[in-house]
Amino acid sequence: MICVALPGLVISTEQGQLTGRGLEGYYRAGRRLLSRCQVRVAGREPLAVQARMTAADRARFVGTLRASPYAGPDPDVVVERIRNADGTERITLHSTAPRPVRFPVEVALGTDLADLGAIASGTAGPELPASVHDSGLRWSCATGTSSVTAAPPPVDALASAGLLRWDVELPPGGSTTVELRVRTDGAGPVRAVDRATTSPLAAARATGDHPGAQALLRTSIEDLQALLLRDPAHPSDMYLAAGAPWRCGLAPAEALAAARMALPLGTRLATGTLRTLARTQLPGPGARSGVIPGPLRDVGPRLPPACTATEATLLFPALLAEARRWGLPEHETEELLPTAERCLTWLRTTVGDGTYLYDPQTDGPARCETQAHAHRAAVLGADLLDACGRPGGVGLRQWAKALRNAFREDFWVEHPGGGRPAAARAPDGRLIAHLGASVVHLLDPGLLGGGELAPGLLDKVRTEQLARLLGGPVMDSGWGLRGLGTKEAEYNPFGHRGGAVRVQETAIAVAGLTAAGYEKEATSLLRGVLAAADVFGHRLPEMYAGEQRTEGSAPLPHPAACRPAATAAAAGVLLLTTLAGIRPDAPVGTVTLRPVRSAPLGEIGLTGLRVAGAPFSVRVSRLGLAMVEEAATGLQLRA
Numbered sequence: 014m015i016c017v018a019l020p021g022l023v024i025s026t027e028q029g030q031l032t033g034r035g036l037e038g039y040y041r042a043g044r045r046l047l048s049r050c051q052v053r054v055a056g057r058e059p060l061a062v063q064a065r066m067t068a069a070d071r072a073r074f075v076g077t078l079r080a081s082p083y084a085g086p087d088p089d090v091v092v093e094r095i096r097n098a099d100g101t102e103r104i105t106l107h108s109t110a111p112r113p114v115r116f117p118v119e120v121a122l123g124t125d126l127a128d129l130g131a132i133a134s135g136t137a138g139p140e141l142p143a144s145v146h147d148s149g150l151r152w153s154c155a156t157g158t159s160s161v162t163a164a165p166p167p168v169d170a171l172a173s174a175g176l177l178r179w180d181v182e183l184p185p186g187g188s189t190t191v192e193l194r195v196r197t198d199g200a201g202p203v204r205a206v207d208r209a210t211t212s213p214l215a216a217a218r219a220t221g222d223h224p225g226a227q228a229l230l231r232t233s234i235e236d237l238q239a240l241l242l243r244d245p246a247h248p249s250d251m252y253l254a255a256g257a258p259w260r261c262g263l264a265p266a267e268a269l270a271a272a273r274m275a276l277p278l279g280t281r282l283a284t285g286t287l288r289t290l291a292r293t294q295l296p297g298p299g300a301r302s303g304v305i306p307g308p309l310r311d312v313g314p315r316l317p318p319a320c321t322a323t324e325a326t327l328l329f330p331a332l333l334a335e336a337r338r339w340g341l342p343e344h345e346t347e348e349l350l351p352t353a354e355r356c357l358t359w360l361r362t363t364v365g366d367g368t369y370l371y372d373p374q375t376d377g378p379a380r381c382e383t384q385a386h387a388h389r390a391a392v393l394g395a396d397l398l399d400a401c402g403r404p405g406g407v408g409l410r411q412w413a414k415a416l417r418n419a420f421r422e423d424f425w426v427e428h429p430g431g432g433r434p435a436a437a438r439a440p441d442g443r444l445i446a447h448l449g450a451s452v453v454h455l456l457d458p459g460l461l462g463g464g465e466l467a468p469g470l471l472d473k474v475r476t477e478q479l480a481r482l483l484g485g486p487v488m489d490s491g492w493g494l495r496g497l498g499t500k501e502a503e504y505n506p507f508g509h510r511g512g513a514v515r516v517q518e519t520a521i522a523v524a525g526l527t528a529a530g531y532e533k534e535a536t537s538l539l540r541g542v543l544a545a546a547d548v549f550g551h552r553l554p555e556m557y558a559g560e561q562r563t564e565g566s567a568p569l570p571h572p573a574a575c576r577p578a579a580t581a582a583a584a585g586v587l588l589l590t591t592l593a594g595i596r597p598d599a600p601v602g603t604v605t606l607r608p609v610r611s612a613p614l615g616e617i618g619l620t621g622l623r624v625a626g627a628p629f630s631v632r633v634s635r636l637g638l639a640m641v642e643e644a645a646t647g648l649q650l651r652a
Contacts, residue, residue, distance in 0.1 A: 017239040017257045018070035018098040027064040029074030029094055036132055039195045046159040047195045049123035055080045055116035059092040069239035070098040081110040100195040108183035115182040122161055123175045126154050143172045158198040212238050213251050213281030215623045219589055222615030225543045226589055232551040233585030236577035250285040256555055256575025265290050265307045265325035267580050273332045274583035276339045277590045279623035283336040284345055291352040303359030305329055313510035314503045315447055316437055323372045327386040329356045334393035335460050340599040340625040350401055357394045368419045378437040384420055385454035388413050392467040393459045420470045431478040448498040450518040456525025464596035464605025464651055466528055476529050483522055484534030491562025492545045493519040494538055506559040513556040513571055520584035524591045527609055536613040553581040592617055593633050599625040603651040610637035
């Protein structure tokens with residue numbers, strides 16, 4: 014159970030006690046401030062009866078015990094623990110005994126102040142000795158300090174045992190509360206300001222026939238808010254961490270992808286993400302001039318690691334162009350436009366007189382998804398440059414057209430069953446032909462003006478064949494889209510790029526298939542993810558095992574998955590807003606609706622979205638008809 018309010022998080026088991034085993038504990042900025050927090054009442058541990066998440070940053074644990082010598086078989090003390098990622102824990106004891114009860118309450122504390130990476134690899138050191146400090150205990154080592162203070166103050170603090178003790182007397186029906194505060198020296202609360210007043214995300218809601226849809230949207234937004242970080246030098250700029258607990262920092266490609274999927278919640282997240290990454294752009298001159306830096310990413314056994322810097326550099330102008338359509342103010346567009354121009358200049362310079370963008374650029378292959386990202390960046394970038402009166406759009410469109418013509422022949426693997434797109438093309442022209450989920454990016458062309466979608470890399474016939482492949486049992490697990498087809502030799506249902514279901518790719522497939530008119534295949538994937546979300550308490554992990562769904566089965570968690578994860582939470586937003594098919598063009602004051610006609614979830618209403626800087630609400634009936642219920646003044650519905 015992971016409670017997140019970055020830079021703080023707390024990891025617990027369903028027993029409620031923090032025992033110091035595994036990853037349990039309170040963390041701040043990747044360091045474990047408290048690993049052990051064990052409560053004993055009258056010398057005994059409460060029996061755990063319930064544990065549940067109450068919000069993205071809070072968990073509630075309830076235990077019971079018998080404390081009165083006059084009690085029968087029923088428990089007479091209830092122990093409730095509210096654990097918060099901001100570093101607080103409230104322990105409330107409530108008596109149901111018919112007579113006053115008196116008992117000691119002890120809290121045993123400890124920590125190793127270890128780094129999360131050391132804990133995960135099993136190299137964390139032993140617990141550190143404690144000292145009594147300010148109504149609590151304190152620990153210190155060469156890498157930092159940590160303290161726990163208690164209110165009310167304990168009657169006894171034993172540093173050698175890491176123990177705080179209170180004497181409690183409760184009347185019949187009485188309650189008392191102890192609050193623990195976990196801090197590192199000099200650090201205040203993780204959230205000094207109410208998140209509701211500072212979040213760049215709209216508090217959208219879903220209503221309608223499918224209760225899972227309502228819970229998924231609510232939880233997705235809560236998880237996105239929990240993963241928000243601020244640029245320390247520019248506190249007004251917020252962006253998303255990749256996920257907890259493993260990746261609590263900025264991952265440029267994933268932050269941009271998540272901000273793009275979350276555009277229906279407003280453009281402020283996109284603005285903060287773009288501004289933050291614009292400050293990291295590499296200056297010129299040189300071959301890397303204009304690149305948004307990013308690490309390498311393992312993509313499975315058949316291909317070398319991919320460069321996320323390439324993906325981020327191509328996503329930057331695409332996100333800026335689409336955010337402008339959703340309502341990004343013109344002055345913010347102008348501010349970020351030079352960075353986007355440098356990204357597009359890098360693209361054209363790197364491709365040169367060739368057709369394909371290789372990744373990594375030195376000796377890597379031409380990847381299918383890289384061509385999709387590059388094509389979208391060129392088409393949307395050209396549209397952006399033209400709209401802002403900047404040169405360069407003609408050249409980008411010419412190259413994008415040449416790429417389309419060449420890609421449809423050079424990347425297609427002919428087969429008696431209809432063929433399929435290749436995963437990559439080696440520099441010598443050899444096709445790497447396995448079927449993987451990376452091909453879904455071919456279905457994600459991007460949004461242009463007037464509610465139109467950009468042209469894709471595949472023609473209609475090849476798009477139909479791809480839809481058939483994605484909707485078949487080789488790729489559709491029943492819980493979502495597998496990362497690799499089951500007929501491939503390297504298929505592994507737990508392979509993070511070799512067979513596991515990745516929620517982001519499934520959401521892109523649903524949106525792309527829907528836009529292309531293949532609602533049957535899209536609906537199957539959508540229902541699969543919603544069924545998985547029910548099992549995961551509507552907090553979708555970034556990935557889970559791609560085993561085939563059968564009657565009575567459940568999706569298997571992936572042990573290395575972040576949960577919550579930025580792309581998975583944003584994918585929840587994309588999945589549900591796809592049902593309404595919202596395509597805005599804020600600069601000209603129009604919005605187009607292309608709802609899913611089959612209404613796979615029955616009636617659904619989406620309220621509190623943001624289009625053109627104002628609230629936007631839409632309802633799709635059981636007949637697949639969409640109606641705008643709230644919109645910005647002057648926003649016209651386009652047929």
